[in-house]
Amino acid sequence: MINDEIRVKEVRLVGPEGEQIGIKPTREAMQMAIDLNLDLVNVAPQAKPPVCRIMDYGKFRYEQQKKEKEARKNQKIVELKEMRFHANTEEHDYQTKLRNVVKFLNNGDKVKCSVRFRGREIAHANIGQRVLERVRDEVADICTVERQPKLEGRSMIMILAPKNN
Numbered sequence: 001m002i003n004d005e006i007r008v009k010e011v012r013l014v015g016p017e018g019e020q021i022g023i024k025p026t027r028e029a030m031q032m033a034i035d036l037n038l039d040l041v042n043v044a045p046q047a048k049p050p051v052c053r054i055m056d057y058g059k060f061r062y063e064q065q066k067k068e069k070e071a072r073k074n075q076k077i078v079e080l081k082e083m084r085f086h087a088n089t090e091e092h093d094y095q096t097k098l099r100n101v102v103k104f105l106n107n108g109d110k111v112k113c114s115v116r117f118r119g120r121e122i123a124h125a126n127i128g129q130r131v132l133e134r135v136r137d138e139v140a141d142i143c144t145v146e147r148q149p150k151l152e153g154r155s156m157i158m159i160l161a162p163k164n165n
Contacts, residue, residue, distance in 0.1 A: 001041075001042040001045065002039050002040065002041050002042070002057050003030065003033070003039055003040055004030075005042075006026055006030075006040060006042050006050070006052065007026075008026055008049065008050055009025065009026060009049075010023055010024060010025050010026060010049050011023070011024060011026055011029050011042075011049055011050050011051065011052040012047065012049050012050070012051045012052070013029045013032070013052055013053075013054070014043075014051065014052070014053040014054070015053075015054055016036060016038060016053075016054045016055060023049060026052075029052055029054075032054060033054045036054060038054050038055055038056050038057075039054070039055060039056065039057040039058075040052050040053075040054060041053050041054075041055055041057055041060070076108055078108060078109060078110055079109045079110070080109070080110045080111075080112055080159075081104040081109050081110070081111050081112070082111070082112045082113075082114060083097050083100060083101050083104075083111060083112070083113050083114075084097075084114050084115075084116055085097060085113065085114070085115045085116075085128075085131050085132075085135070086115065086116055086118075086121075087115060087117060087121050087124060087127040087128045087131065088121075088127075089131065094131075098135060098138060098139070101113065101135065101139060101160070102139060102142065105139060105142050105143045105160065105162045106142065106162070108162055109162070110146065110159060110160065110161045110162070111143075111159070111160045112157060112158075112159050112160075113132055113135050113157070113158045113159075113160065114155045114156065114157045114158075115128035115131050115132060115155065115156045116154060116155050117154045117155070117156070118154075122154060125151055125156060128149075128156045129149055129156065132149040132156060132158045133149065135158070135160075136149075136158065136160070139160065142162065142163060143160045143161060143162055143163055144160070144161050144162075144163055145158065145159075145160060145161075146159040146160065146161040147159040
């Protein structure tokens with residue numbers, strides 16, 4: 001709440017430089033803010049009496065928005081990339097897919113490794129389990145297993161997350 005929105009009898013007043021002025025009637029505090037060409041802002045409405053500060057509210061809001069924008073700019077959005085293997089993936093294809101998994105993990109993204117079973121391959125789910133365990137063992141130094149290999153329908157899925165540095 002700012003200026004005329006403050007509807008209490010008296011407030012604990014803080015000056016524009018952060019100095020304690022003391023408990024003042026709201027009208028007197030409002031007049032002090034007007035004399036300084038600033039706003040009276042309620043910073044702690046739950047306190048007894050409420051704490052109000054004399055400040056330039058427009059400048060305060062602008063600086064808050066600038067800080068929030070800076071914080072959003074610095075955050076990393078983690079994506080979930082998927083790499084599909086098959087129970088009978090050849091060695092060269094496996095190495096290429098493994099290189100991509102390592103690249104995704106180094107970029108800070110999570111990787112969902114899945115093995116698709118076609119037709120009667122589902123009867124040999126242990127082969128797909130071995131493929132995922134091999135991937136896990138080869139990238140163990142740069143990632144953690146967020147979800148162990150688990151069979152879901154015709155796919156076996158494992159999720160890897162990059163280690164925090």
